[in-house]
Amino acid sequence: MMRDIAELGADFSTSITVNPDRLKILDKVRTIDTDWLCILSPQPQVLPRYLVITRTLSADVWIFLLVTITVWGVCLWGLQRAESRLSGRRSESFGESICYGWAAIVDHPPNPPSNLSGQVLVGWLLIGTLLISSCFKSSLVANLTVENKEKPIDSYEGLVKKVNWKWGVEKFFLTGAPLLYFSQNPDPVIQFIYNHTESMVGDLGLEKVRGGRYSFLSTFNRISYFLGVLYSDTFGRHPFYVSKSRYRISSDIGLGIRKGAPFLRRFSQLVHRLAEAGILSHWIKDVLQGRISEDRKLYRQKMKEGNVASTEGTSNAAFAQSLEDEREVVLKMEHFLGLYLVFLCGLGMAMITFLVELYFAFRHLGK
Template identity: 35%
Template structure:
């Protein structure tokens, strides 16, 4: 608890030994009241225990000087030291004590060295090791950590020692035994650990400082494919609407036929055949109705309402058909876990490095049946292997949105910005926040939190994120030729010119024409066969 006020009273000999003791290494406010030859009187044990008053004769023989020393964290070239701030006399007037606990120690760190442990996690952290030895010093590449630390170091005047995490892992905490970066924080070998997600077992041994917007887990699949043109004629209506419309045609025809039979039974006259009523129902819907089969008011009223219904249906179909013929539809890509589970013969995988951190806990401990099914059938593989399977179809890859955007834009995108892959829009939120982990007791936690919150509120960190992703993609694409990078399976070129309808757009209409002619021909054969049988009998 670095903000705890610590006040020590003693002689003048042990000032530095006390205020610079290792147990006070994180203490922000530490005072030492050094008494110069002041006798401490212990009152006798009596019934009413009260402090013994010093008689004037005794007080006159006692020096009443008190020197006040304060512990400062970084005043000695970034190291702790002791400052004399007051020389008091107990018999003088009341002393000014407003500046005893100085609140401005974190305005200038005077070159204090902060030890930072780096672990590669784009776009948050990236570096180049200075040697091949585990735990060697490292040099930041352009990343969020590098920009944040450079701004903070300039503002607070501290130096930085960046080292690669030796095991290249964030670490675990089981039964109080920590590993990886968590172990370094617990043993105070480092001051700040690189970007990681906030988890309960991590916050048991370290402080968590939210530094960035949490990345989401995206679903990478093939881009939506163009729907077949020969189905453009039936695509304006959904399957349920086509079924309901067909049932309506039959029911209305049967209703008209029954109504006319009832009218004939009561009033006499010529009735309507069932085939005639059905053909009138269908012909009206096709805007080619036959002659009016009813000569009574009730039948005309029924036909009138059917005409209004057909007007609404045909108007909606015609406008939707024009849109579908002009802009070819595409198949919907999977956006959620439910979409993946609902597809038949669909498989999915996740990058192997993600199963060492927060996503592993998310999938293994989630109670939702869909997430459990996803975890049960999920494959663990590299990004290149996963994207190769995605290109073959019926496969999706789980990966952080920022990371996979850099990979796809760098290696699987051509000069026109076209790529065969589709990244889900919303993604799955698996992390509450991403930020730094600090060793417990670090005194400048609140100061860093304040400055980072100001950068976040000003929109600086989101701007940096987009800028780093774009810069890394440009750097990766410049490192190799586009012919070697762009391994595209599908490339779609679109222009803004007016669309001219061709045979491939209207092929569905010709299919319907051929189908109708075939059905009519077969009907003709059945009619001729039935007529010849009745004539022979």
């Protein structure tokens, strides 16, 4: 097209990327709205149900509770020891003081200490454990009512953080002017994506995404076309997730007019009016929906004739699985597997403690 304009064989070019060399033969370029780059990934899966008990609180909250209760138990033991030396009364052992805090968290605290300082310390602990216990129970109910899913891939950063994950880019993005967006971008995240990406056409990219643990980068309208024609059922359901974040590849894509074209002023005014009235964006959506509808009918006709394989079953199966995940949750054994793991860990720690006690007991008897 640029050669035709340079040789005066054409007056007008649509959707070109501006650079200094092209501006030598183009009299004016009006920037137009370009399609946005987005990330297509598989639908987020439900998190393992056996972690529902530990997932009610975040990891830092669990660590905070462990450290706080341990420090509180040490403080209670120290106060009891100091009071015992002054009054001569028996004080709780170190183990009893530590277990007191954990018993208070599960709403079964033992009798409070006899000294006033210990009672004050226990009183403040009971206030804190009341709040913690209420938060834990409400969070547990919420997690059992609506099960959590994996965090969807909504940005470049979320894509590169995925473990054992691959991605590909639409083939034409790695050629010509769009290649500069990836190859010369100063953002290290985009550079990492570019260095580890695969190049392929759109329908092949969607097939790899459907296989799992794969994402595909393409323009939103192009992805919408493939989803509407190949993978969506009559209700528009499909087994994919389209990122909410959209990225502009280039802001210098526009309409090119050769130098000295007599219709430049009138043409620019007309395009400006259409853009400000919102007609251009409406035309794009209308044309896209019409193309999807026509090609969808053609694709279904080919499926009936047996010329192409059907992909609709996959979308229906994925939607059925999403309904299965979102319906009312019935408690199963897998929900309590995390609790059993906690019991096993406690049993293991008790056995280790018992062996340590046996070691010191035999050592004492040997002396």
